[in-house]
Amino acid sequence: MLNTALRYFLEVVNAGSLTEAAHKLHVAPSAISRMIRKLEDEHRTHLFERHARGMLLTEAGELLASYARRTHLEAERTRTEISELAHLGQKLIKVSANQAFSTELLPSVMGEFVKEEPLVRFQLNVLQSAEINSRVRKGEDDLGLSYNLSPPQGVQVRYARRMPLFAIMTVDHPLAARKTLHMRDIGSFPVVLMGPGSTLRFIVDLCCMHEKVTLNVALVSNHQAAIHNFCRETGAVGFSGDRTLMGSVRRRELVAVPIIDELSQQRTLHIQTFEGRVLPSSVDRFMQAVIQRIESLYGSDGQGVRPRAGSDPQFRSSFERGSDPDGV
Numbered sequence: 001m002l003n004t005a006l007r008y009f010l011e012v013v014n015a016g017s018l019t020e021a022a023h024k025l026h027v028a029p030s031a032i033s034r035m036i037r038k039l040e041d042e043h044r045t046h047l048f049e050r051h052a053r054g055m056l057l058t059e060a061g062e063l064l065a066s067y068a069r070r071t072h073l074e075a076e077r078t079r080t081e082i083s084e085l086a087h088l089g090q091k092l093i094k095v096s097a098n099q100a101f102s103t104e105l106l107p108s109v110m111g112e113f114v115k116e117e118p119l120v121r122f123q124l125n126v127l128q129s130a131e132i133n134s135r136v137r138k139g140e141d142d143l144g145l146s147y148n149l150s151p152p153q154g155v156q157v158r159y160a161r162r163m164p165l166f167a168i169m170t171v172d173h174p175l176a177a178r179k180t181l182h183m184r185d186i187g188s189f190p191v192v193l194m195g196p197g198s199t200l201r202f203i204v205d206l207c208c209m210h211e212k213v214t215l216n217v218a219l220v221s222n223h224q225a226a227i228h229n230f231c232r233e234t235g236a237v238g239f240s241g242d243r244t245l246m247g248s249v250r251r252r253e254l255v256a257v258p259i260i261d262e263l264s265q266q267r268t269l270h271i272q273t274f275e276g277r278v279l280p281s282s283v284d285r286f287m288q289a290v291i292q293r294i295e296s297l298y299g300s301d302g303q304g305v306r307p308r309a310g311s312d313p314q315f316r317s318s319f320e321r322g323s324d325p326d327g328v
Contacts, residue, residue: 190218
Protein backbone atom coordinates (compact mmCIF):
# COMPACT_ATOMS: atom_id res chain seq x y z
CA MET A 1 0.00 0.00 0.00
CA LEU A 2 1.27 3.51 -0.81
CA ASN A 3 2.13 5.82 2.05
CA THR A 4 0.30 9.15 2.26
CA ALA A 5 3.04 11.16 0.54
CA LEU A 6 3.20 8.84 -2.48
CA ARG A 7 -0.58 8.61 -2.65
CA TYR A 8 -0.90 12.41 -2.73
CA PHE A 9 1.95 12.67 -5.23
CA LEU A 10 0.32 10.15 -7.58
CA GLU A 11 -3.02 11.95 -7.38
CA VAL A 12 -1.33 15.21 -8.44
CA VAL A 13 0.31 13.34 -11.34
CA ASN A 14 -3.06 11.97 -12.48
CA ALA A 15 -4.99 15.22 -11.92
CA GLY A 16 -2.34 17.60 -13.26
CA SER A 17 -2.84 20.18 -10.52
CA LEU A 18 -2.81 20.55 -6.73
CA THR A 19 -6.31 21.99 -6.69
CA GLU A 20 -7.86 19.13 -8.64
CA ALA A 21 -5.97 16.53 -6.60
CA ALA A 22 -7.10 18.18 -3.35
CA HIS A 23 -10.71 18.11 -4.57
CA LYS A 24 -10.50 14.38 -5.35
CA LEU A 25 -8.78 13.53 -2.07
CA HIS A 26 -11.02 15.83 0.02
CA VAL A 27 -8.03 17.53 1.65
CA ALA A 28 -6.60 21.06 1.59
CA PRO A 29 -4.15 21.91 -1.24
CA SER A 30 -1.64 22.97 1.42
CA ALA A 31 -1.61 19.41 2.83
CA ILE A 32 -0.73 18.00 -0.58
CA SER A 33 1.89 20.70 -1.14
CA ARG A 34 3.59 19.75 2.15
CA MET A 35 3.74 16.10 1.11
CA ILE A 36 5.23 17.00 -2.28
CA ARG A 37 7.91 19.13 -0.57
CA LYS A 38 8.62 16.25 1.81
CA LEU A 39 9.23 13.87 -1.11
CA GLU A 40 11.40 16.44 -2.89
CA ASP A 41 13.45 16.92 0.27
CA GLU A 42 13.85 13.15 0.67
CA HIS A 43 15.03 12.68 -2.89
CA ARG A 44 16.91 16.01 -3.04
CA THR A 45 15.42 16.95 -6.38
CA HIS A 46 12.39 18.65 -7.93
CA LEU A 47 9.58 16.28 -8.91
CA PHE A 48 7.44 18.83 -10.75
CA GLU A 49 7.89 21.85 -12.94
CA ARG A 50 5.25 24.42 -11.99
CA HIS A 51 3.54 26.06 -14.97
CA ALA A 52 0.44 28.18 -15.41
CA ARG A 53 -1.16 25.23 -17.21
CA GLY A 54 -0.47 22.82 -14.33
CA MET A 55 2.14 20.58 -12.72
CA LEU A 56 4.45 18.78 -15.17
CA LEU A 57 6.71 15.94 -14.04
CA THR A 58 10.48 16.26 -14.19
CA GLU A 59 12.54 13.26 -15.24
CA ALA A 60 12.97 12.33 -11.57
CA GLY A 61 9.21 12.75 -11.10
CA GLU A 62 8.54 10.35 -13.98
CA LEU A 63 10.70 7.72 -12.29
CA LEU A 64 8.93 8.15 -8.96
CA ALA A 65 5.49 8.07 -10.63
CA SER A 66 6.37 4.79 -12.36
CA TYR A 67 7.51 3.34 -9.04
CA ALA A 68 4.35 4.54 -7.26
CA ARG A 69 2.04 3.08 -9.90
CA ARG A 70 3.88 -0.24 -9.89
CA THR A 71 3.76 -0.39 -6.08
CA HIS A 72 0.04 0.38 -6.09
CA LEU A 73 -0.68 -2.34 -8.66
CA GLU A 74 1.41 -4.89 -6.77
CA ALA A 75 -0.54 -4.11 -3.59
CA GLU A 76 -3.80 -4.60 -5.50
CA ARG A 77 -2.53 -7.88 -6.94
CA THR A 78 -1.61 -9.16 -3.48
CA ARG A 79 -5.05 -8.29 -2.12
CA THR A 80 -6.67 -10.01 -5.10
CA GLU A 81 -4.57 -13.14 -4.70
CA ILE A 82 -5.44 -13.36 -0.99
CA SER A 83 -9.15 -12.99 -1.82
CA GLU A 84 -8.86 -15.72 -4.46
CA LEU A 85 -7.26 -18.10 -1.98
CA ALA A 86 -10.01 -17.40 0.53
CA HIS A 87 -12.76 -17.44 -2.15
CA LEU A 88 -14.01 -14.11 -0.88
CA GLY A 89 -15.47 -11.18 -2.76
CA GLN A 90 -15.56 -10.37 -6.45
CA LYS A 91 -12.54 -9.93 -8.73
CA LEU A 92 -12.70 -6.96 -11.09
CA ILE A 93 -10.80 -7.16 -14.39
CA LYS A 94 -10.54 -3.83 -16.21
CA VAL A 95 -10.11 -3.97 -19.97
CA SER A 96 -9.87 -1.26 -22.61
CA ALA A 97 -10.16 -2.14 -26.28
CA ASN A 98 -10.86 -0.88 -29.77
CA GLN A 99 -14.44 -1.14 -31.04
CA ALA A 100 -13.55 -4.16 -33.19
CA PHE A 101 -12.75 -6.35 -30.17
CA SER A 102 -15.51 -4.95 -27.97
CA THR A 103 -18.47 -5.87 -30.17
CA GLU A 104 -18.19 -9.65 -30.26
CA LEU A 105 -14.82 -11.10 -29.26
CA LEU A 106 -14.46 -9.76 -25.72
CA PRO A 107 -18.12 -10.09 -24.63
CA SER A 108 -18.08 -13.71 -25.84
CA VAL A 109 -14.84 -14.61 -24.01
CA MET A 110 -15.98 -12.71 -20.90
CA GLY A 111 -19.27 -14.60 -20.88
CA GLU A 112 -17.53 -17.96 -21.04
CA PHE A 113 -15.01 -16.89 -18.41
CA VAL A 114 -17.73 -15.86 -15.94
CA LYS A 115 -19.38 -19.27 -16.33
CA GLU A 116 -16.13 -20.86 -15.15
CA GLU A 117 -15.30 -18.19 -12.55
CA PRO A 118 -18.57 -16.61 -11.36
CA LEU A 119 -16.85 -14.30 -8.84
CA VAL A 120 -15.14 -12.38 -11.65
CA ARG A 121 -16.68 -9.20 -13.01
CA PHE A 122 -15.47 -7.01 -15.85
CA GLN A 123 -15.22 -3.36 -16.78
CA LEU A 124 -14.87 -2.81 -20.55
CA ASN A 125 -13.92 0.60 -21.95
CA VAL A 126 -14.29 1.07 -25.74
CA LEU A 127 -11.63 3.55 -26.79
CA GLN A 128 -9.18 4.50 -29.51
CA SER A 129 -5.64 3.14 -29.49
CA ALA A 130 -3.90 6.20 -27.99
CA GLU A 131 -6.38 6.29 -25.09
CA ILE A 132 -5.97 2.55 -24.49
CA ASN A 133 -2.19 2.89 -24.35
CA SER A 134 -2.48 5.84 -21.95
CA ARG A 135 -4.81 4.01 -19.55
CA VAL A 136 -2.66 0.86 -19.48
CA ARG A 137 0.53 2.90 -19.10
CA LYS A 138 -0.96 4.65 -16.06
CA GLY A 139 -2.20 1.39 -14.53
CA GLU A 140 -5.87 2.37 -14.92
CA ASP A 141 -6.74 -0.82 -16.85
CA ASP A 142 -5.40 -4.36 -16.48
CA LEU A 143 -5.40 -5.20 -20.18
CA GLY A 144 -5.51 -3.22 -23.41
CA LEU A 145 -6.34 -4.61 -26.87
CA SER A 146 -5.59 -2.24 -29.71
CA TYR A 147 -4.72 -1.97 -33.38
CA ASN A 148 -1.48 -0.10 -34.04
CA LEU A 149 0.93 0.55 -36.87
CA SER A 150 3.90 0.43 -34.47
CA PRO A 151 4.22 -1.09 -30.97
CA PRO A 152 2.59 0.93 -28.15
CA GLN A 153 5.17 2.61 -25.95
CA GLY A 154 5.71 2.52 -22.17
CA VAL A 155 3.83 -0.77 -21.69
CA GLN A 156 4.56 -4.49 -21.84
CA VAL A 157 3.30 -6.12 -25.03
CA ARG A 158 2.14 -9.61 -24.12
CA TYR A 159 0.90 -10.67 -27.58
CA ALA A 160 1.07 -9.30 -31.10
CA ARG A 161 -0.35 -10.41 -34.43
CA ARG A 162 -0.39 -8.91 -37.89
CA MET A 163 -4.01 -8.57 -38.99
CA PRO A 164 -5.42 -8.97 -42.52
CA LEU A 165 -7.76 -6.64 -44.39
CA PHE A 166 -11.07 -7.92 -45.73
CA ALA A 167 -13.62 -6.48 -48.15
CA ILE A 168 -17.16 -7.19 -46.91
CA MET A 169 -20.26 -7.33 -49.13
CA THR A 170 -23.58 -9.11 -49.60
CA VAL A 171 -23.57 -12.74 -50.72
CA ASP A 172 -25.00 -11.80 -54.14
CA HIS A 173 -22.48 -9.02 -54.81
CA PRO A 174 -20.55 -9.43 -58.13
CA LEU A 175 -17.29 -9.76 -56.15
CA ALA A 176 -18.59 -12.16 -53.50
CA ALA A 177 -17.43 -15.33 -55.27
CA ARG A 178 -13.81 -14.14 -55.55
CA LYS A 179 -11.19 -15.88 -53.37
CA THR A 180 -9.07 -12.73 -53.06
CA LEU A 181 -9.30 -9.09 -54.16
CA HIS A 182 -7.07 -6.19 -55.05
CA MET A 183 -8.16 -2.65 -54.23
CA ARG A 184 -8.38 -1.90 -57.95
CA ASP A 185 -11.13 -4.58 -58.25
CA ILE A 186 -13.31 -2.55 -55.88
CA GLY A 187 -12.74 0.89 -57.42
CA SER A 188 -15.93 1.00 -59.54
CA PHE A 189 -18.32 -0.08 -56.75
CA PRO A 190 -19.83 2.12 -53.99
CA VAL A 191 -17.86 1.69 -50.74
CA VAL A 192 -18.23 2.49 -47.04
CA LEU A 193 -15.20 3.73 -45.08
CA MET A 194 -14.29 4.19 -41.45
CA GLY A 195 -13.68 7.80 -40.44
CA PRO A 196 -10.22 9.39 -40.68
CA GLY A 197 -7.92 8.59 -37.76
CA SER A 198 -8.56 4.84 -37.56
CA THR A 199 -5.81 2.41 -38.51
CA LEU A 200 -8.32 0.59 -40.75
CA ARG A 201 -8.95 3.76 -42.74
CA PHE A 202 -5.21 4.47 -42.83
CA ILE A 203 -4.49 1.06 -44.40
CA VAL A 204 -7.31 1.41 -46.96
CA ASP A 205 -6.05 4.88 -47.95
CA LEU A 206 -2.47 3.59 -48.08
CA CYS A 207 -3.42 0.73 -50.41
CA CYS A 208 -5.42 3.06 -52.65
CA MET A 209 -2.56 5.52 -52.88
CA HIS A 210 -0.05 2.75 -53.64
CA GLU A 211 -2.33 1.14 -56.25
CA LYS A 212 -3.45 4.54 -57.65
CA VAL A 213 -7.12 3.70 -57.00
CA THR A 214 -9.91 6.23 -56.34
CA LEU A 215 -12.81 4.78 -54.39
CA ASN A 216 -16.47 5.66 -54.92
CA VAL A 217 -17.31 6.57 -51.30
CA ALA A 218 -21.02 6.35 -50.44
CA LEU A 219 -20.74 6.59 -46.64
CA VAL A 220 -18.15 7.40 -43.98
CA SER A 221 -18.84 6.17 -40.43
CA ASN A 222 -16.84 5.43 -37.28
CA HIS A 223 -19.16 2.56 -36.30
CA GLN A 224 -18.65 -0.92 -37.74
CA ALA A 225 -22.23 -2.06 -37.09
CA ALA A 226 -23.54 0.90 -39.13
CA ILE A 227 -21.12 0.03 -41.92
CA HIS A 228 -22.25 -3.61 -41.97
CA ASN A 229 -25.92 -2.59 -42.01
CA PHE A 230 -25.29 -0.14 -44.87
CA CYS A 231 -23.55 -2.88 -46.87
CA ARG A 232 -26.52 -5.21 -46.34
CA GLU A 233 -29.08 -2.57 -47.29
CA THR A 234 -27.37 -1.00 -50.31
CA GLY A 235 -24.91 -3.55 -51.71
CA ALA A 236 -21.93 -1.29 -51.00
CA VAL A 237 -18.51 -2.73 -50.20
CA GLY A 238 -17.07 -2.15 -46.72
CA PHE A 239 -13.79 -3.03 -45.05
CA SER A 240 -13.00 -4.92 -41.86
CA GLY A 241 -9.69 -5.85 -40.30
CA ASP A 242 -10.47 -9.06 -38.45
CA ARG A 243 -12.77 -12.02 -37.96
CA THR A 244 -13.73 -11.03 -34.44
CA LEU A 245 -16.41 -8.61 -35.68
CA MET A 246 -17.99 -10.85 -38.30
CA GLY A 247 -21.23 -12.18 -36.88
CA SER A 248 -22.82 -11.02 -40.13
CA VAL A 249 -20.41 -13.25 -42.04
CA ARG A 250 -21.12 -16.28 -39.85
CA ARG A 251 -24.85 -15.72 -40.40
CA ARG A 252 -24.20 -15.49 -44.17
CA GLU A 253 -25.60 -11.97 -44.28
CA LEU A 254 -22.26 -10.75 -45.64
CA VAL A 255 -19.19 -12.26 -47.29
CA ALA A 256 -15.60 -11.37 -46.35
CA VAL A 257 -12.96 -11.55 -49.10
CA PRO A 258 -9.26 -10.99 -48.26
CA ILE A 259 -7.49 -7.97 -49.78
CA ILE A 260 -4.03 -9.08 -50.97
CA ASP A 261 -2.45 -5.77 -51.99
CA GLU A 262 1.17 -5.41 -50.90
CA LEU A 263 0.43 -2.94 -48.09
CA SER A 264 -2.80 -4.47 -46.80
CA GLN A 265 -1.32 -6.15 -43.69
CA GLN A 266 0.35 -3.24 -41.94
CA ARG A 267 -1.87 -3.26 -38.83
CA THR A 268 -0.91 -5.21 -35.73
CA LEU A 269 -3.09 -6.32 -32.84
CA HIS A 270 -1.33 -5.72 -29.52
CA ILE A 271 -2.38 -6.99 -26.09
CA GLN A 272 -0.65 -4.75 -23.57
CA THR A 273 -0.28 -4.54 -19.78
CA PHE A 274 1.43 -2.22 -17.33
CA GLU A 275 5.19 -2.53 -17.82
CA GLY A 276 6.90 -4.79 -15.27
CA ARG A 277 3.66 -5.81 -13.55
CA VAL A 278 3.09 -9.35 -12.32
CA LEU A 279 -0.50 -9.99 -13.37
CA PRO A 280 -3.06 -11.30 -10.87
CA SER A 281 -3.79 -14.92 -11.74
CA SER A 282 -7.38 -14.14 -12.76
CA VAL A 283 -6.21 -11.44 -15.19
CA ASP A 284 -3.56 -13.75 -16.62
CA ARG A 285 -6.10 -16.55 -17.11
CA PHE A 286 -8.48 -14.20 -18.89
CA MET A 287 -5.69 -12.87 -21.12
CA GLN A 288 -4.73 -16.43 -22.09
CA ALA A 289 -8.40 -17.15 -22.89
CA VAL A 290 -8.52 -14.11 -25.21
CA ILE A 291 -5.27 -15.15 -26.92
CA GLN A 292 -6.61 -18.69 -27.34
CA ARG A 293 -9.76 -17.36 -28.99
CA ILE A 294 -7.76 -15.17 -31.37
CA GLU A 295 -5.49 -18.10 -32.25
CA SER A 296 -8.55 -20.28 -32.93
CA LEU A 297 -9.93 -17.67 -35.32
CA TYR A 298 -6.75 -17.47 -37.36
CA GLY A 299 -5.20 -20.90 -36.92
CA SER A 300 -1.53 -21.67 -36.40
CA ASP A 301 -0.10 -19.42 -39.10
CA GLY A 302 2.88 -18.36 -36.98
CA GLN A 303 1.95 -14.67 -36.96
CA GLY A 304 0.87 -14.48 -33.32
CA VAL A 305 3.84 -13.84 -31.03
CA ARG A 306 4.35 -13.32 -27.31
CA PRO A 307 7.31 -10.93 -26.90
CA ARG A 308 9.20 -11.05 -23.62
CA ALA A 309 8.62 -7.35 -23.00
CA GLY A 310 7.17 -4.33 -24.74
CA SER A 311 10.60 -2.70 -24.77
CA ASP A 312 12.31 -5.52 -26.71
CA PRO A 313 14.16 -3.70 -29.55
CA GLN A 314 13.99 -6.74 -31.82
CA PHE A 315 10.23 -6.80 -31.44
CA ARG A 316 10.00 -3.10 -32.24
CA SER A 317 12.10 -3.39 -35.37
CA SER A 318 10.04 -6.37 -36.54
CA PHE A 319 6.68 -4.61 -36.26
CA GLU A 320 7.37 -0.89 -36.43
CA ARG A 321 5.95 0.67 -39.58
CA GLY A 322 5.71 4.42 -39.31
CA SER A 323 3.08 6.51 -37.54
CA ASP A 324 0.32 5.25 -35.31
CA PRO A 325 -3.12 6.83 -35.88
CA ASP A 326 -5.78 5.88 -33.37
CA GLY A 327 -6.94 2.33 -34.06
CA VAL A 328 -10.57 1.28 -34.41
